[in-house]
Amino acid sequence: MLHEVSFRSFNERDEVQGWIYVPAAKPKGIVQIIHGFGEHSRRYLHMIVAFLDAGFIVAADDHVGHGKTAMVNDTWGDWGEKGCHTMMEDEHTLKELVCEKYPDLPYFLFGHSMGSFIARDYAAKYGDDLAGITICGTCGVFRNADVAEEALKKAVEEGHGKECNPEYAGTLLGWMCERCGEIRIGNEWICADPYVQTDHAEDPFDAFTKPTSNQAMYDFTQMMSVITGIEWAKKVPTTLPIYNIAGDQDPVGEYGKGVYEVANWLCDTGHNVKTRLYSGYRHEIHNYNAIKGDVEQGIIAFMNEVLEK
Template identity: 40%
Template sequence: MSLREVEFTSSNQRDTVYGWIYEPVRPARGIVQLIHGLGEHSRRYLPLITALLDAGFVVAADDHAGHGKTAMTSGIWADAGDHADRVVVVDERTLRSITRELHPDLPYVIFGHSWGSMIARGLVSGDSEQVDGLILCGIAAGIHGIENLLDRQALSAEADTEAPAPEAYVASMFDGFIARYEPGSGPTAWVARDPDVVRDHAVDPLNNFGAPMSVRFLAGFVDLYDAANADEWYPSVRGDLPVLILAGDADPVTGFGEGAYRVANQLVRTGHGDVRTRVYTGFRHEVHNEPEISGDVAREIIDFASRCVARPT
């Protein structure tokens, strides 16, 4: 493996975004751009990145504005500036351009987890000719609190958008996340069924999941969620783009699996003929990190990406 660290100015004109391009030893057959989720960073995916490298894929990943090394360097956590929904999508488009310059002829697959699944959907909207496959893992769809409780009108009326978002909005967003789990479950038990994964998530200093989100960041998150799940998103993606959706049926971010099926079914209804959905029984949000199934999830991803890069152009 060779590793390139790249950096570029975020579209918010404030942050330097840090990214990494991992290249396999043998000639590469494709690229996977990995887009991480809320309150984490891209190097939490090293086991999956390693599996992709072994399978012959270049992997490109970065730490979003307000996250990971990007936030460690700027000192600003859980904030991406104004219009955060646009900032993170444009920044991923910049990473794609950098990666394309290094590997102009390789097929390109997008992988997005959780918030990253929203960013990935924004990235391919109206621009799907640029990619050869889309993987949506821990797909953010069917989140009860965002869809039924969060007061969008009040949130948009908040005067100090750079201030931490009031707890009422955050509580609405995460409402019911651990309601189906065993008594005494911690507040981030939804992350994984395996307690070691939850523990590592909590102590990782580059995660900083508890950092208070700014009002404008939360508003941008909701705006991107709405756009990614809107009826208008589906026709904005070309009909022959292969899509893989991965989720756990004990994951509130996916509506306990129902959100994954909802997106898949709507894709099929709107003429997208190559859609595969895998929902893992009894598992929670980070299916790619659950020790019991991580190998199987990696195989699903690699098999799908391999098929995408082998498709005739």
Template identity: 40%
Template sequence: MALYEIEFTSHNDRDTIFGWLHTPTTEPHAVVHIIHGLGEHSRRYLHLITALLDAGFAVVADDHSGHGRTAMQSGIWVDAGDEAARVVVADELTLQRKAREILPDLPYVVFGHSWGSMIARVMASDPASRLDGLALCGVAAQMRGIDQTIDRDELAEAATGDRRAEPAAEHLVGQLFDGFIERFGPDAGPTAWVALDDDVVADHGRDPFNNFGAPMSARFLQGFVDVYDAANADDWYQTIPTGLPVLILAGDQDPVANYGEGAYHVANRLRTTGHSDVRTRVFTGVRHEVHNEPTTRDEAEAETVDFATRVTARQ
């Protein structure tokens, strides 16, 4: 298996984005582009990457601005500069372009998890992306903290002021995660929503490239909300080609997906706006990372591989 290291300057004109293009031992028949979630990094997807490589796909992924190796090198965590919503989407389009320079003329599928599902949806609405399939895992939709709780006026003021690069107020960050652990009992830890399996949660917490507890800047928090709003806007559905196949994966105990209801909401809206090729799988009893939960990982990977195989085979 060949590995290409990809580096480029972020659209914030500050960070060097670090990415990797994995290729299988055989000639790849398509590219799958993985977009990771908030507070994590792309190597947390190595199990999925391996499954895709074994199925003959090339896989490209990077560590976003303020995350993973990119943040390790810059020393700046959970901040993507001004206009963070624009930056993170533009960076993924740049990564896509660089992957296509190495492997031109191949079908292209994007897989986005959580925050990555938001970035992926906005990316898919850009005609330059020219996608053959869109997979949304841990889909962020109907999040109470963003839709109902967060003080948008206070956040907007903080994100545009002179201290916008400084950590956001703790109560604003708390509002973002409103209700995330309320179903999981009085002894639930702050990241219990990540997974049902204790080992997955522990691994998430001790991973030095995650740094999930790092304070996010006010402008990053605003950018996060902005990407969420763009991905969940009523007019987003009209920006997606009706022929684009979509796969949606979630757990029915995942607050990011409103306990599965957000996944069905996105799927139903796609169907009512003329998108006929939409498959939705909501796994029973599990939380956010259905692709990492021991009880659902194999099935989630199989769904992803089967989807990517089907939508690229017709090219």
């Protein structure tokens, strides 16, 4: 069964487009997939099917400025004026909609890349409502974020928030192909498979090739800022199980260093966190044919282990 849902964004402007996938069997839990920057939730169909087959209801939406939500509202790359918690609060609204239809089931989050930032922000505010979270392709202290944040803040304060200056994105993200050899498209850092790269670049629901406003880019740096360090980890309930996964050639996680920074912030504040790095793989470990089944089964095993306790 598939429910299509629409709800008012926290930004008080957009109607967020979402989906609830229900297995043709008695569900044992719910997992909400939170997609990353410049993409959309249908890029996770393989994972959605794996979760359905494992007995989980799956919820997902397209963030403001992204995917079908951007198409419906004509707001590509524009996230609104309500700041860096907008997408997190939208994910909370989606969870409430799902729980109205399917109450009293254990609720998990899976967040990839920017989606992992959102999941971490969510856990700091609403973590008591969750059974567990998986963060995939996350970051610790993100390289150049402080420099880009300062420049973007200045641009927004000077009235250039609605404009798009690619120099800021270059400062923040331009280094990420440094280990990728020959650069053909500019997104090679996501996955070594050229078919995944092309699919990502040519997807009409994908915002990768569309401009992002200076205000949205500033909010993006703020999203990283609010989930950095011990102070963030202290806000996450220590009872919340966390599964932290990434490729060890992922620049977002500084090739493993940033992934372990997050794990250490959590461990140092008394959390139960399991970390796994996939050796030799870049950002989208769930899109490599060789390992995506293993990645999905690892997440399912984590959720099943939580349910068994």
